[in-house]
Each structure stands twice: as C-alpha cells, then as structure tokens.
Amino acid sequence: MIIDMPSTTTSQVNAKLVQLREQGGVTTLGRVLTLVIVTDDGQKTEGAIEAANAASREHPCRVIVVARGAKRAAARLDAQVRIGGDAGASEVIVLRLYGPLAEQGASCVVPMLLPDAPVVAWWPSEAPPSPAEDPIGRLAHRRITDSAAEKNPIKALEQRRKSYVEGDTDLAWTRLTLWRGLLASALDLPPYERVSDVVVTGEADSPSTELLAAWLAVSLKASVQRKKATQGEGIVSVRLERRSGALTLERPDGKVGTLEQPGQPARRVALQRRSVQDCLTEELRRLDPDEIYEMTLKGLDKLNKGRSAANGAKTASAARRAPRKAPARKPKAAAAKGSS
Known part of the structure; x- marks a missing residue:
C-alpha cells in the first residue's frame, strides 16, 4: 500500500x-x-x-x-x-x-x-x-x-x-568480504610460509582494490604493489609470493574466481561481484565499530608512505654509492650577490 x-x-x-x-x-x-x-x-x-x-x-x-x-x-x-x-x-x-x-x-x-x-x-x-x-x-x-x-x-x-x-x-569495504575470506582460508593451509611480496590488480578507480591492497599490507606486513587492470571490473587478481611459490586468486569475468597454490590443483570458486542489497544487509548486522576497517584505512596512508620510503631508500642508497664530488667554488662576485 x-x-x-x-x-x-x-x-x-x-x-x-x-x-x-x-x-x-x-x-x-x-x-x-x-x-x-x-x-x-x-x-x-x-x-x-x-x-x-x-x-x-x-x-x-x-x-x-x-x-x-x-x-x-x-x-x-x-x-x-x-x-x-x-x-x-x-x-x-x-x-x-x-x-x-x-x-x-x-x-x-x-x-x-x-x-x-x-x-x-x-x-x-x-x-x-x-x-x-x-x-x-x-x-x-x-x-x-x-x-x-x-x-x-x-x-x-x-x-x-x-x-x-x-x-x-x-560499502567498498563490504564488497571485500568474499576476497578476504578466501585469501585468509588459503593462507591457513600448509605451507606456512611468510608472504614476501603482494600484487593486487584492479580497475584504476576501484576503491575496493585500494582497500584490499591496504588490508594485505597491514595484515601481512609485506610489500604490496597496486596495479591497474587492462580488462575486467573491480578487483581482478591477487598474487601472494612465498618461498615455495605464488598463491594467486584471479577473477577476470567478475563472476567466477580461480584459486591456485603450489602443489594443489586449481580451484574454481564463486566470486561474483556483490550487489548493494547484499552489502547493506551485511552492514546492518553489526552496530559496533569496525576496527579492521579502521586499521585498513590507516593502512592506505602507511602504504603510500611505504612506497615513498622505499623510493627514498633507493635514492639514498644510490647517493651513498655515488662518488663524492668536491663542491664547485663560486666566483666572488656571484657569492656576494647571492648573500644580499
């Protein structure tokens, strides 16, 4: 009515x-x-x-x-x-x-x-x-x-x-629930090795891809590279590098994902893009603060600083390896003009 x-x-x-x-x-x-x-x-x-x-x-x-x-x-x-x-x-x-x-x-x-x-x-x-x-x-x-x-x-x-x-x-964070669950359950299986590098690929304007990269950076304390996808929608793939080999989760069509791990057969998993209705229903289940979401938001800033710091460390390292040059002497007239 x-x-x-x-x-x-x-x-x-x-x-x-x-x-x-x-x-x-x-x-x-x-x-x-x-x-x-x-x-x-x-x-x-x-x-x-x-x-x-x-x-x-x-x-x-x-x-x-x-x-x-x-x-x-x-x-x-x-x-x-x-x-x-x-x-x-x-x-x-x-x-x-x-x-x-x-x-x-x-x-x-x-x-x-x-x-x-x-x-x-x-x-x-x-x-x-x-x-x-x-x-x-x-x-x-x-x-x-x-x-x-x-x-x-x-x-x-x-x-x-x-x-x-x-x-x-x-809701960009809520759309990650299935990705987070699959990746966490995969890492719970042997071999229990440290993840050294992570590559997260998705659309350039996908906030969910940004949040997934930040969540992995904070949770795994690993180096995370965010790549732009040339095809596909939303999050396209995640690659976790370990000593025994890479763990990958790919979803090129936005519907079905493929999970691959060393020593195990590839598995196809349901990974369809979530609707607004599903995400809203999930969010209404809790009324308390979401500490993991807060931590991930902070990870966005840390991730950016980590990249800058890594670039800065490379520059500093290169500067330390480069031979020092004696500073050139300024002409007296130029030095006098510069101090005025």
Whole structure:
C-alpha cells in the first residue's frame, strides 16, 4: 500500500502511521532499528528503497528516505508512506524536501525515529565530507557510505580516511568480504610460509582494490604493489609470493574466481561481484565499530608512505654509492650577490 501526502507536515505523517497501525490491528512494532537514507530526489531514490526493502527481510526496520529536491523552490514537504508488500518487512516513509527544507533533513527525521532503537544513516551516492559531522550523521550510531558510487571514488576513499570516526563504514569495504575470506582460508593451509611480496590488480578507480591492497599490507606486513587492470571490473587478481611459490586468486569475468597454490590443483570458486542489497544487509548486522576497517584505512596512508620510503631508500642508497664530488667554488662576485 502506498499513500501520498502532498504538502504535509511531520506531525500529520506520524498521525497517519498511527492510524494505519490501528486499522491493521497491529499493537506492537517489531522493528530493530531506523534506517535513514539520504539522497537527492531522482531515479536513484527508488533503487535505494528497493535495496533497503530487501535488507529489511533480515533486519525489520523503519526506513526514512530523505529525498532532497530543488533548493530554489518554495518550502514544501511531500511525504509518502509505504506499508505491506511495497515495503518488504519494514515501513517506508519518503520525505521529499524542497526549498529551504532541503537542508533541514535532520529536523524532519527526528519526529519519525523509533524510540529506543538504534539509528543507521546511509548515503547511497554522494556523501558529506565528514559523515559524523553531518546533522543526520550525528543522529546515527552507524554511518554507511559508498565510495564507488561517487564521481571520484579514489578521492572519496581518501576523504573517508581523513574523516573516519568510530561507527563509519563504506560499502567498498563490504564488497571485500568474499576476497578476504578466501585469501585468509588459503593462507591457513600448509605451507606456512611468510608472504614476501603482494600484487593486487584492479580497475584504476576501484576503491575496493585500494582497500584490499591496504588490508594485505597491514595484515601481512609485506610489500604490496597496486596495479591497474587492462580488462575486467573491480578487483581482478591477487598474487601472494612465498618461498615455495605464488598463491594467486584471479577473477577476470567478475563472476567466477580461480584459486591456485603450489602443489594443489586449481580451484574454481564463486566470486561474483556483490550487489548493494547484499552489502547493506551485511552492514546492518553489526552496530559496533569496525576496527579492521579502521586499521585498513590507516593502512592506505602507511602504504603510500611505504612506497615513498622505499623510493627514498633507493635514492639514498644510490647517493651513498655515488662518488663524492668536491663542491664547485663560486666566483666572488656571484657569492656576494647571492648573500644580499
């Protein structure tokens, strides 16, 4: 059931929700959290609602969609209430804000929050520079962004690193769960040898590839090289060098991966690119800070410094090997001019 409420107020929307519950004979709310989706009003709004509806079947929740409309229009709030089959296992409240109200999403969300229930904020496309400092972000226990959906994914990921606060997470990190699980389980098998070098290959603008490289650098304390793929989508391959040979995991088609280890037959593993729905469902399973994600974000910085340090060490080493030359003497006139 979809009920449109043009030019309304938050109090009228709340009254309509109470009326619908009374008509349906519902006396209690089996909702475990409030999911606030912040987006611009457009086609992407419906895609985000569909993903939230699918995730609500595992996490029954109240979904509040803040769809920001034209800022130059007159101040107006158009609401839409969705329940039943149109809302999955949740109840969806779509708030379309126009004019000055477009920047007042938090004040419209507060009256709709479920009492004594955690709040999760999700930006399915462009997110604020610092989600924790955003008015809606301040209301949330967890803040979900998606660097891959932004105009410049790598720049967005770097911004996530700079502005990280406990409770932040990114769907680019969630997309790594299958890769991390396969690589960790493969390293748990003999031979138990140290990984000396790592090569991670993926699309140039893939934030997940960057995060996977940083995670391996921090976890294995190895030298990691990030390469750009000439074909394929997202993460394409990982190569871990060990004394007995290389362990490789490749996924050229974005669907099926091939895991190869010395002394073992090649194995084909399901490694399809994950949908937004799957990633959102996984992130809603936890409300505590993700320490591994935080460590990996710091690893991005350490990885860059490690490369710079390695280059610097090579330059310094070459300088030490080069023969020293006596400094050339400046002409007296030039020296006098330089000191003025």
